[in-house]
Amino acid sequence: MNYKAIIVDDEKELRTYLKSMLAETWPQLEICGEAANGKEALKMVDAFSPHIVFLDIRMPGLSGLEVAKNIAGLCRIVFITAFDQYAVEAFEREAVDYLVKPVTKERLRQTINRLKKQLQSSPEPPADLARIVTQVLANVQGNKNADQYLQWIKTQHKESVRLIPVEEVDYFQAGDKYTLVITAQGEALIKKSIKELSRELDPQKFWQIHRGTIVNVSRIEDVGHSLTGRGTLKLKNRKDTLTVSRQYLHLFKQM
């Protein structure tokens, strides 16, 4: 029986290269399509129902792992990656087929032999691939989502919108209508309130120290106390001091 395959990679040269290598090592294999991104890949799987999909992991739009999640039960998948340590470890552990770039002929031959054996012994694709891919995806995304905190402060500056990385903010101070963003470079106004900011910023890096103040912890140079029982903060490279109200003083104890 002749098997059908598609190649999915956003880089044209690499598709061509893999195609020529496959023509050499497995001439009977029919390459019925080449896709340059995840969406195209899904369409082709739908149209050609191939037996095998050679699937690059890093692609614009839908990633290879996301595509795999959708087509896991429909065909056999051989992942291709240049350097995705976590995915490779998981594939190795779970005996999922994968190729590393640059693809060598020897490695490709091994993979093909394994594929041939699998296809002959059981024509149905393995059922647990979806589970493994979901796991890898959860881990890759988990790493990303672990700190889903505000990273950029967007401020209106004349005609344009400026982006300030939150790391560069010394502190936020509530004003009448707006919130003042104070950085080493200067000050800017944003519409977000202190309340919203305290929800969105990483609590490890930004502490609310007063009803109207959030401070970047890494900028704190010294903590002192005033006679009224409040705390005072001195910031690095700044002359102004900030007041820590009683309510938030405990932050400076448990460290």
Add this chain to the structure above:
Amino acid sequence: MKERYETKFIFKYWTNVKNDAIDFIYVVIICTLLAFVVTIIGPIKNFLINFVVSQSFGITIAAIVFWSLLIIRPRSWELLLFIVVIDVCCAVIIGLQICIFILQYFFNIVLDFQANGLGLQIIIGGILFGFFGVYFFITKTRLKYNTEMIKEEKTRSTDMEKENLSANLKVLQAQIEPHFLFNTLSNILSLIDTKPETGKSMLLDLTKYLRTSLARTLPEKTTLSQEISMIKAYLDIHKIRMDERLNYKIDVPDNLELHSFPPMLLQPLVENTIKHGLEPKVEGGEIVIRAAQENNILKIEVTDTGLGFSDLDKPGLGIANVRERLGLLFGEKGRLIIEENNPHGVRATIEMPINEL
């Protein structure tokens, strides 16, 4: 919240026998001084009597306050104050009995407490000095707490600085992305048979890029055209990979080409345009690099039409690195401004004083 930690600290301080001994000596010394003062200005001119009275009051108050606080361990100042008030009142009455007993039993002295309201004077005096004493000891411990708090905060911030430093070192070492390297090598390999000329030029570009970015000790100054040629190599590599998804334009006036320029300052910004902007965008886009001189400022803009930064996208270490180096090299005159590009993407602008380059 704060009270809890502070009162906790006070109790912790007082569970140490050495601290207790020191505080006891304080009590004795203060009471002795008090007896002196009262002998000079008070109604009874007998030091012995004043000494016995003040010691018995002082030690009783100290003992009762000490034990009641350590047993109850109040968590707020209000409760603490309440306990202290009751303690001092009880202690004064008990102390009075003790001093009457000691004076009578050991020294055979009987005080007439009815005369001239002497008893009332002693009780009021005892209560006042009792409160004063308790206030003194609690304040003393609180000050100790604050000093310790500051000390802890200081060690913590030095720890943090050390961490930052090692993080910075890591940034410098991890500048070449393994993904980029392997992908490029794999492209070159695939081009050798089909398009050897393109493969060759890609290999040359990679060499040029590696030579600049791998060098452990970068030369302090290169020229702008050197930096640009390295960036061209970097972009050409991506151009082969991404094909029509990547277009770029570089516009540097001739008179600026040979101007000196800090190495690897522009590269992180260009890398960002690819990594965050164009590579993840299906349709790709365009990068424009433009240098210009305005008065005494050299301005270099890197604009892309990629995905742009969402609120939650990590800025990446490249941007922080560039800003840090600009600060080190030019102080406040070196600036990096990041803006949204209309309608898509990001524009990063570096500004630096041209005569300090």
